[in-house]
Amino acid sequence: MNPNSPYSQPDPVHPANPPDPNNGGNKDRQFATTLANGIDILLAFRPGESLLGNKDFVQRTGLSKSTVARLTHTLVVLGYLRHDTAQAKYRLGAPVLAPGYPLLASMQIRQVARPLMKALSDEVGGSVSLGIRERTGIIYVETARSIANSLLLPDIGATLPMLTTAVGKAWLSRVPADLREPVLNRLRLQDPDQFTRAVPHLAQARQDLATLGFCSNRAEWRHDVFGFAVPLCKPVDSQWFVVNCGLVARPDAFAALQKQVEPRLVTLAQTLEALLGLR
Structure with a gap:
């Protein structure tokens, strides 16, 4: 890992359920938090990094261990992540490039x-x-x-x-x-x-x-x-x-x-x- 890479992107920070200032601070009911969290997992990778573990995802997204485990499993099933069993970490999958x-x-x-x-x-x-x-x-x-x-x-x-x-x-x-x-x-x-x-x-x-x-x-x-x-x-x-x-x-x-x-x-x-x- 190279967290100090000069071209590193900021740690993912999404406006999960952002308060609506015109609605008394209520949460945005149209905001899909699970989708946003999954995207944040993919955005956690930085240039020069090929492998990240669940601990890295927890630190960079602020999500709980259980949430990260569910998201990484789902992303592996969909192909967006590839699981390196030998190192118990994940690589980005080719489908990430498609969008x-x-x-x-x-x-x-x-x-x-x-x-x-x-x-x-x-x-x-x-x-x-x-x-x-x-x-x-x-x-x-x-x-x-x-x-x-x-x-x-x-x-x-x-x-x-x-x-x-x-x-x-x-x-x-x-x-x-x-x-x-x-x-x-x-x-x-x-x-x-x-x-x-x-x-x-x-x-x-x-x-x-x-x-x-x-x-x-x-x-x-x-x-x-x-x-x-x-x-x-x-x-x-x-x-x-x-x-x-x-x-x-x-x-x-x-x-x-x-x-x-x-x-x-x-x-x-x-x-x-x-x-x-x-x-």
Whole structure:
């Protein structure tokens, strides 16, 4: 296991039976808690981890041992988990991939953006990715990497934190308040201390987007990575996309890298918007 993987997704936290503020705090009777718990089991795996046991699932989901045992048994029967009897742990099964393919295949923006992203990644020697919101993080749906740089290894499906990355701050700075505020509330509840520390950075990100056209991350998330991100001007198929560029952080090189990357990334985003008919 590698819980400290830089591309680890947040521990699953679903709004099980969330209170309805307009209904005296009553539970949502339409919310299928068992289904949500099963999904959380599948989401407990992190990049670099091939095996998890019931104890891991209990720790990461907060579910009881008996509930986890029933869910893992059911998921094995359905094929979403494979039981390694020798180690008494579970692996993800191939059926987990099936629901993602129709989603990715339907995203025309990926095909349009791919050659632009690859050209920029080769030009600046970094990685260029396309992300959308996933719960309280950003998930990559397309990525291109420079072969000259092996340190930056995001890939499709990598989930990044919202508050400490350029791509997350760009999403928060662009989307309407009715989308932003529920996410901020969830982030505040998940980690109040981190949220408090992030507030000034979020304010700066909004100002940067308004005045400079991009958001940045000066090694706030990973000590060895600088990030720059530009959100698209409008949603595509109801999703707000963000183009992100990650570069290896070098001492005293942030300003120079910003000057190199920022105009190219803004141009990429504008070109993509034009090709998609958003402008």
